[in-house]
Amino acid sequence: MSDVLTIENLNYKRNLKVILHDVNLTLAQGKIVGLLGENGAGKTTLMRLITGSAKGSGHIAVRDLEKTVDRKRHVSFSEQLKGFADGTRIDRVVDYYRLVYPDFDGQRFEELVTFLQIDTSLKLSALSKGMKEKVVIALTLSRQVDLYLLDEPFSGIDSMSRKRIISSIIKWKPDDATMVISDHYVTEIAPILDDVVIVKDQTVAIHQAADDIRDEYGIGIEAFYESLYEGGVKHD
Numbered sequence: 001m002s003d004v005l006t007i008e009n010l011n012y013k014r015n016l017k018v019i020l021h022d023v024n025l026t027l028a029q030g031k032i033v034g035l036l037g038e039n040g041a042g043k044t045t046l047m048r049l050i051t052g053s054a055k056g057s058g059h060i061a062v063r064d065l066e067k068t069v070d071r072k073r074h075v076s077f078s079e080q081l082k083g084f085a086d087g088t089r090i091d092r093v094v095d096y097y098r099l100v101y102p103d104f105d106g107q108r109f110e111e112l113v114t115f116l117q118i119d120t121s122l123k124l125s126a127l128s129k130g131m132k133e134k135v136v137i138a139l140t141l142s143r144q145v146d147l148y149l150l151d152e153p154f155s156g157i158d159s160m161s162r163k164r165i166i167s168s169i170i171k172w173k174p175d176d177a178t179m180v181i182s183d184h185y186v187t188e189i190a191p192i193l194d195d196v197v198i199v200k201d202q203t204v205a206i207h208q209a210a211d212d213i214r215d216e217y218g219i220g221i222e223a224f225y226e227s228l229y230e231g232g233v234k235h236d
């Protein structure tokens, strides 16, 4: 399996404050990756750096391509909806996606809309937080790319909808694409994760296969994650 994402010696400061330092991370093709860390750890920033909407020093390559324009072409990032005015109808947003992203798959979007029970005639302003999140997920997953970045897709989402979203991720993720999902909670996504990446102390502190964590420490992902904030993990 080849690598989808390679990050080498990435550093990023904002107003002289170090936000992320010495980040090294390689993600293989076909994985579902949990990007975990507490509030303000730098998860969103890391995603912005990957797409090129934030610029740091170091190297970031998606499918060996380093130029921002190439990276944007191969990455579908959930944050992109932020640029639309509140009065925009969902179907107008979809028109925009069709126009701007040649890889946008309208058929796949229709399937997701049905599955996630979205009414596309509504304006963004008429959507609840959870509904908006579903729209973002449908749009993000409807592009055909190598790397998907979902930033906290479960915020404001009730538990039935969470289950649906998790099912949609499994169902619509292309086999050879990699999906990074950021969250503070891991309970619900833990069972579907292949890899766990933890951002702590302004860097990627841990990147391990989920199965290895279970084997090595004899505990689940959630307990492992929590133990990092309680003075480290203990081996069995």
Ligand SMILES: Nc1ncnc2c1ncn2[C@@H]1O[C@H](COP(=O)(O)OP(=O)(O)OP(=O)(O)O)[C@@H](O)[C@H]1O
Pocket (backbone or CB within 6 Å): 014, 019, 037, 038, 039, 040, 041, 042, 043, 044, 045, 046, 184
């Ligand atoms: N626009 C900004 N201006 C100044 N500092 C910022 C800005 N955006 C983020 N930061 C800082 O960068 C750091 C990382 O923030 P980021 O949003 O990436 O974290 P996060 O892990 O996604 O957090 P959360 O889980 O709360 O969304 C924080 O210290 C935050 O204060």
